[in-house]
Every structure is written in C-alpha cells, then in structure tokens.
Amino acid sequence: MSAPIVIVGAGQSGLQVAESLRSEGWEGGILLLGEEAVPPYHRPPLSKAYLAGKAEEAQLFIRSPEALAKKRIDFRPGSRVAALDIARQTLTLADGSQLDYEGLALATGARNRALPLPGAELDGVFGLRTLDDTRRIADALAATEAVVVIGGGFIGLEFAAVAAAQGKRVTVLEAAERLMARAVPPALSDFYLALHRAHGVRVELGVSVAAVLGEQGRAHGVRCADGREFEAGLVVAGIGVLPNDELAAAAGIACDRGILVDACSRTSAPNVVASGDCTVTRLEDGSLRRLESVQAAVEQGKSAAAALLGRERPFSARPWFWSDQYEVKLQMAGLAAGADRSVLRGSQEAHAFSLFHYRGEQLLAVDSLNQPQVHMLSRRMLDAGRSPTPAQAADSGFELNTVLATPAPATSS
Amino acid sequence: MVMITYVEPNGGRQEIDVPEGWSLMQGAMSNGVDGMEAECGGSCACATCHCYIDEAALALIPPAADNEAAMLENVVAERRPTSRLACQVKATAALEGILVELPAAQS
Ligand SMILES: Cc1cc2nc3c(=O)[nH]c(=O)nc-3n(C[C@H](O)[C@H](O)[C@H](O)COP(=O)(O)OP(=O)(O)OC[C@H]3O[C@@H](n4cnc5c(N)ncnc54)[C@H](O)[C@@H]3O)c2cc1C
Ligand code: FES
Numbered sequence: 336m337s338a339p340i341v342i343v344g345a346g347q348s349g350l351q352v353a354e355s356l357r358s359e360g361w362e363g364g365i366l367l368l369g370e371e372a373v374p375p376y377h378r379p380p381l382s383k384a385y386l387a388g389k390a391e392e393a394q395l396f397i398r399s400p401e402a403l404a405k406k407r408i409d410f411r412p413g414s415r416v417a418a419l420d421i422a423r424q425t426l427t428l429a430d431g432s433q434l435d436y437e438g439l440a441l442a443t444g445a446r447n448r449a450l451p452l453p454g455a456e457l458d459g460v461f462g463l464r465t466l467d468d469t470r471r472i473a474d475a476l477a478a479t480e481a482v483v484v485i486g487g488g489f490i491g492l493e494f495a496a497v498a499a500a501q502g503k504r505v506t507v508l509e510a511a512e513r514l515m516a517r518a519v520p521p522a523l524s525d526f527y528l529a530l531h532r533a534h535g536v537r538v539e540l541g542v543s544v545a546a547v548l549g550e551q552g553r554a555h556g557v558r559c560a561d562g563r564e565f566e567a568g569l570v571v572a573g574i575g576v577l578p579n580d581e582l583a584a585a586a587g588i589a590c591d592r593g594i595l596v597d598a599c600s601r602t603s604a605p606n607v608v609a610s611g612d613c614t615v616t617r618l619e620d621g622s623l624r625r626l627e628s629v630q631a632a633v634e635q636g637k638s639a640a641a642a643l644l645g646r647e648r649p650f651s652a653r654p655w656f657w658s659d660q661y662e663v664k665l666q667m668a669g670l671a672a673g674a675d676r677s678v679l680r681g682s683q684e685a686h687a688f689s690l691f692h693y694r695g696e697q698l699l700a701v702d703s704l705n706q707p708q709v710h711m712l713s714r715r716m717l718d719a720g721r722s723p724t725p726a727q728a729a730d731s732g733f734e735l736n737t738v739l740a741t742p743a744p745a746t747s748s
Numbered sequence: 749m750v751m752i753t754y755v756e757p758n759g760g761r762q763e764i765d766v767p768e769g770w771s772l773m774q775g776a777m778s779n780g781v782d783g784m785e786a787e788c789g790g791s792c793a794c795a796t797c798h799c800y801i802d803e804a805a806l807a808l809i810p811p812a813a814d815n816e817a818a819m820l821e822n823v824v825a826e827r828r829p830t831s832r833l834a835c836q837v838k839a840t841a842a843l844e845g846i847l848v849e850l851p852a853a854q855s
Contacts, residue, residue: 358782379788380790380791383791394774395789397777397789398777398780399778402780629787629789630787657793657794659793707792707793707815707819708818708819708821708822710819711819712822714822
C-alpha cells in the first residue's frame with residue numbers, strides 16, 4: 336500500500352487540509368496527527384462565548400471523530416511529531432515510532448510568547464491559547480476577584496471584557512501607547528480604551544511589567560518598572576504568539592519567523608506544504624505577510640491541499656477578522672496597512688460606525704463596529720475591486736450597495 | 749435530540765440528530781455536512797453558515813435579530829425569504845423533521 340498524506344497539527348488549518356484533500360479527490364490515506372488530546376476545535380470562542388459561559392465545551396469541536404472517520408480521515412489525538420526527514424519522506428513521533436508519507440502538510444500553528452519576567456512560572460499565571468488553558472483560566476477566574484491582563488491585544492482585551500462582565504476588578508497593562516496597536520488604527524484604539532474604562536476596567540498604557548509577585552508558589556500581583564503594583568489572583572498574558580516552525584527548520588525547510596510559503600502554500604521542500612499560524616507568506620512583491628486568523632488558516636489549508644495534488648490554488652481572498660468585546664462586534668475587512676486616510680461613517684457615540692481606509696482613492700480596508708451590513712458589503716466591494724469615493728463613504732445617506740450595482744469602470748484595478 | 753434533514757449543495761441528504769439547544773450550524777458541522785463552513789464558530793460574524801429553512805418551519809423559529817438580519821443582506825449566495833444564519837437558530841423539539849438546505853457558496 337502506498338504511503339498516506341500526513342498532516343502535522345490538528346487545528347483549524349490541519350483539519351481543512353484533510354477535508355480539502357478528500358473533496359479535491361485524493362483517494363489515498365490521510366493521517367491527521369494532533370498533539371492535543373481533543374479533536375479540532377474553534378479557538379476564537381475560547382476568549383469569548385465559551386469563557387463567558389455562553390457555550391458548552393462540546394459545542395467547540397468543529398467535527399465529531401465519527402464525521403472524520405466517515406471521510407476516511409485517520410485522526411490521531413495526542414500524537415506529537417518530533418522530527419521530519421524530508422529526503423526519506425519519513426517522520427518520527429514523540430514515542431519514537433516512524434511513518435512514511437507520500438505528501439506532508441505542516442499546520443502546527445503558533446504558541447503564546449512566554450512572559451520574560453521573574454515570577455512567570457507562578458501558579459495563577461496563564462496564556463490563553465488552548466482549550467486546556469481556558470479550562471484552567473475559567474477555574475482561576477471563579478476563585479478570584481482581581482485580575483491583571485498583561486498585553487492589550489485582541490485576546491487580552493476579549494478576556495478582560497469577559498472578566499469585567501463577571502464583576503471582577505480588571506487591570507490591563509499595555510506596553511505600547513495604545514491598545515491593539517499592531518492591528519487597528521489609532522481611532523479604534525481610542526474607542527476601545529474608552530469602552531473598557533466605561534466598563535470599569537483600569538487600563539494603563541505605556542507601562543512595562545517588571546515582575547509577577549507571589550508567595551508560596553502562587554501569584555498575587557504584578558510590579559511595574561515604575562514601581563507601581565497591582566493585585567491579582569489571576570494573571571493572563573497576551574503578548575503575542577510565536578509560530579511553531581522549529582520542526583520544519585530542523586528538517587532544513589526555509590523559515591523566517593514562520594515556515595516560508597508561497598501564495599499556493601508550498602514550502603521550500605518538495606511535497607511539503609504548510610498552512611495557518613505556523614506560516615509566513617512571501618508575496619509577489621517579495622514582502623512577507625503573517626496573518627493569524629481563522630480565515631487564513633482555512634483558505635491556506637485549501638490551497639495547501641490543492642498544492643499537494645499538483646494544483647495551483649493561490650490564497651488570494653481579502654483578509655477578514657472579528658473581535659467581540661462587551662456588546663461591540665468589530666469586523667475587519669482588508670488590510671489597512673499603507674492607508675493614507677481614513678473616513679468615518681456612522682456614529683462613534685452610538686457605538687455603530689465604520690472606518691474606511693484609503694490609499695489615494697483606492698479602498699484598502701474597512702473596520703466596522705456593530706455595522707454587520709457595512710462589513711458584508713465591504714467584503715464584497717473589496718473582492719470586486721470596487722469602492723465608494725471617500726466622500727460617499729462618509730455620507731450615511733449614500734447607499735453603499737449602489738457601488739456594487741453599477742458596472743465596473745474600465746480602469747478599475 | 750431533534751432530527752434535522754440537511755440538504756447539501758449537490759442534493760445529498762443527511763438526517764442528523766441534533767442535541768436540543770445546539771444550533772443548526774453545530775449539528776451540521778459536527779457531522780461534516782457539506783456546504784456549511786461556519787468560519788467564526790457561531791459568533792454571527794462571518795455569514796458562512798447561511799442556510800434556507802423549510803418554509804413551513806420558519807414560523808416555528810424566533811425571527812432573526814438585527815445583527816443576523818444585517819449579515820443576511822449581503823450573503824454570497826442568493827438571499828431568499830427563508831435565509832437564516834444556521835448558527836443563530838437553535839434546535840428545539842418543534843423543529844423535529846424539518847429540512848435545512850445549504851447554498852452552493854458560502855464565501
Ligand atoms: C483565544 C483566541 C482567540 C482568537 N480569536 C480569533 C478571532 O476572533 N478571529 C480570528 O480570525 N482568529 C482568532 N484567533 C486565531 C485563530 O484561532 C488562529 O489563527 C487559528 O486557530 C490558526 O489555526 P492553525 O490550525 O494554523 O493553528 P492552531 O489552531 O494553533 O493548531 C495547531 C495545532 O497543531 C498542534 N501541533 C503543534 N506542533 C505539533 C507537532 N509537532 N505534532 C503534532 N501536533 C502539533 C498544536 O497542538 C495545535 O493543536 C484566536 C486565537 C485564540 C488563541
Ligand atoms: S458561523 Fe459565522 S455567522 Fe454563523
């Protein structure tokens with residue numbers, strides 16, 4: 336019997352590779368190896384509905400093991416791959432056993448950056464990445480009144496919102512001068528700062544945390560470089576992630592803070608593709624792009640499966656992302672990097688507005704808060720390469736869907 | 749359990765017992781029904797769980813909230829009066845035996 340296609344990592348992206356291989360007509364074996372003990376699950380609810388108690392654990396799993404078996408996907412939980420041999424097309428599991436592969440997909444995801452601080456090892460200090468992390472955080476949250484969140488990015492702020500809604504005293508400590516600085520424009524950082532403060536969260540910007548304080552192995556607070564101390568029975572660190580690219584790098588596959596892939600998810604090694612959070616994509620203009628999102632995990636997974644079967648299916652869809660904090664739903668379409676002006680549509684006071692980001696007259700991205708209709712329209716406009724003028728975007732009386740209804744100008748890009 | 753019949757884009761049918769209180773999206777995803785993507789995992793953020801509900805059953809389901817209705821306005825596939833986001837519709841005993849049809853495109 337010929338060797339199977341092996342997928343390393345059973346997260347959102349690994350699962351997508353497996354299923355796309357089947358739907359693209361691969362009839363051979365598919366082995367889906369995952370280090371975690373559970374079937375593939377949705378990570379985004381971990382810091383949102385699930386942590387807030389609005390979803391039960393069983394509802395997190397994307398597919399039941401039976402559904403995977405029905406598609407003849409051999410899913411093996413608790414299987415960590417320890418080494419790859421690209422030349423011999425074999426891999427070694429943590430238990431020492433070896434497997435041959437016909438094709439290989441790496442979907443090893445990312446892990447939380449560890450807190451580089453004294454006291455980081457104390458009980459009560461967590462990162463939020465896995466179901467296991469979340470279970471332990473939920474227990475710790477129930478047992479404490481005071482919480483410190485280190486890092487004001489999406490995950491830290493979503494967690495802060497859940498904790499605040501449960502009546503906890505929450506402090507968010509962010510090193511940068513604004514929240515979510517890597518992902519949103521200043522106007523949104525300001526909006527979210529006000530939103531969290533209005534919910535009683537203490538947010539400190541431009542602070543550097545020097546140590547986690549503890550006694551008898553348990554954390555009870557943090558100390559900042561300026562000497563200030565904040566009490567906490569639970570410390571959650573959300574200071575970014577590191578791609579799990581060591582396995583690939585050790586096997587000689589090109590990596591650059593992530594496994595390097597092209598738009599079709601191919602790595603530098605023959606018959607080896609990679610997708611999701613573990614990758615960094617080299618774009619046509621030579622620049623590198625890392626997207627940590629479900630959409631990228633899914634779309635790259637599809638192109639990775641196609642590439643293994645010798646087909647080119649570049650991942651070209653416009654990026655989109657979302658975040659839920661309190662009653663505010665943020666939905667982002669496109670990438671605002673490179674924008675030279677932003678136009679407001681709607682009302683910040685009413686918590687219902689969108690920011691249209693332009694470079695010149697070209698629409699690059701739209702961030703919508705509690706404006707799902709505008710978000711859906713923006714995705715369609717960006718996909719179609721269409722755009723309202725900045726003046727039209729700013730005019731709430733202007734019907735955005737007319738932009739899609741009129742024929743494309745011959746010069747549109 | 750509530751028995752739901754999902755009609756896949758290629759016409760295939762899957763009869764699935766969905767636990768009461770689960771969404772129609774979760775019932776389909778868990779069992780690998782084709783045509784359901786559900787990228788956001790039920791946050792009402794992606795509209796890739798678009799489905800058409802049996803007309804007769806529509807009256808048994810609470811109407812779409814503002815958020816869902818707004819998302820439905822610009823779904824990728826044809827918007828019909830029976831369009832819903834499956835993650836926002838909970839399986840209840842009243843829905844026993846209904847048909848839920850999946851569109852050809854979600855994204
Ligand atoms: C709390 C939280 C909230 C999020 N919210 C959003 C959101 O709102 N919107 C959004 O778009 N994205 C969100 N994300 C990001 C999104 O979840 C990720 O981008 C996505 O899960 C990436 O999928 P992946 O399959 O590439 O990686 P992962 O989901 O990380 O899966 C990789 C898997 O590979 C396994 N693995 C690693 N190494 C090995 C090995 N050597 N052998 C075997 N198995 C291995 C890991 O254990 C893991 O299970 C969130 C993430 C988190 C943690
Ligand atoms: S699963 Fe995303 S909107 Fe329903």
